[in-house]
Amino acid sequence: MNRYLIHMSYLGTQFRGAQKQVPKAFPDQLDRETIQGNLEIGLRRLRPLNKPFVVLSSRTDTGVHALHSTCHVDLESKSGKPFDSILILSTLNSYFNRCHLDIRILNVVPVNNRFHARHDAIKRTYFYRIAVTQSTSSLSPLIAFTPVEERRRCHFVTTPLDINHIKEAASLFVGKHDFRTFMETSKSHDKITRKNIDSFEILPGNSHIIQSATEFQPGSIQDYTKYTYWDFVCTARSFLHKQIRRMVGVLLSVGQGKLTYRDVKFMLQIPSKHSWDTRAVPAPPHGLYLCKVEYRPESLHNNKLEQ
Incomplete structure (x- = not known):
């Protein structure tokens, strides 16, 4: 049996999330509506001796995207030799293309059998994309014009934002805090709610279609100037369920x-589901992207390659 680290990207719009969702009584049931489920179906095309079980590094929710995510899987070939990494990559991408699935395998790397895609991750970086209208028209800009290529890939905000106030409030999240207030209600009673946020930056963003569209559609490109784009970039080892979307909702x-710096401070200082301020609404999933999962090089080291 050999273990492989798979690097991938996907658009979450057509999936019910990353993690497979099947009844516990039927663990081998196929799931064509999740990232994990489709990975396992695609890996079966290699005809391994074992049933592939994919372990995700991050279990993103329905509608959340990934520019770079990872998972690991154990595979045993009929020959007893390791599968070629290029064969795994091409088999999966061929399956995804044929089924019109928005998943792409970026790389496949053999790793040691002690490696764990989720537990060995030392950092995860997400960013949340915001587009703020610059229009002063009484007609809602979402009705007047919304870039079709940004549909379900960016969160459009119709009211002006004070970015300086947002940056000031975002600084409160940096460091180690109990984020119980920012966690989706969980049935688990032993959830570790203290997390260390390495950084939380508010950076200028853009619509990548602008550069190419300028050359071919100079008459309509002025519509894109109705929006100012911002990226909310957050890095930590791990996050609670829906923590980032709830933090972004508070910052918006x-x-x-609607909220002040002191309101955010209160939610952090009094960690409780009852401390959540209902004037804030969690940001929708389609603006959120997982963009990097990092590991220590030594955790990836494959001893078998040296034998």
Whole structure:
């Protein structure tokens, strides 16, 4: 049996999330509506002796995207020799293309059998894309014009945002805190809610279609100037369920003047589901991207390659 680290990207719009969702009584049931399920179906095309079980590094929710995510899987070939990494990559991408699935395998790397895609990750970086209208028209800009290529890939905000206030409030999240207030209600009673946020930056963003569209559609490109794009970039080893979307929702409320710096501080200092301020609404999933999962080089080391 050999273990492989798979690097991948995907658009979450057509999936029910990353993690396979099947009844516990039927663990081998195929799931064509999740990232994990489709990976396992695609890996069966290699005809391994074992049933592939994919372990995800990050279990993103329905509608959340990934520019770079990872998983690991154990495979045993009929010959007893390791599968070629290129064969795994090409087999999966061929399956995804044929089934019109928005998943792409970026790389496949043999790793040691002690490696764990989720537990060995030392950092995960997400960013949340915001587009803020610049229009002063009484007609909603979402009705007047919304770039079709950004549909379900960016969160459009119709009210002005005070970015300076947002940056000030975002600084509160950096460091080690109990984020119980920012966690989706969980049935688990032993959830570790203290997390260390390495960084939380608010950076200028853009719509990548602008550069190419300028050359071919100079008459309509002025519509794109109705929006200012911002990326909310957050890095930590791990996050609670829906923590990032709830933090972004709070920051947007601060930028809109619904919440203050002190309100955010209170939610951190009094960690409880009852401390959540209902003037804030969790940001929708389609603006969130997992963009990097990092490991220590020594955790990837494959001793078998040296034998």
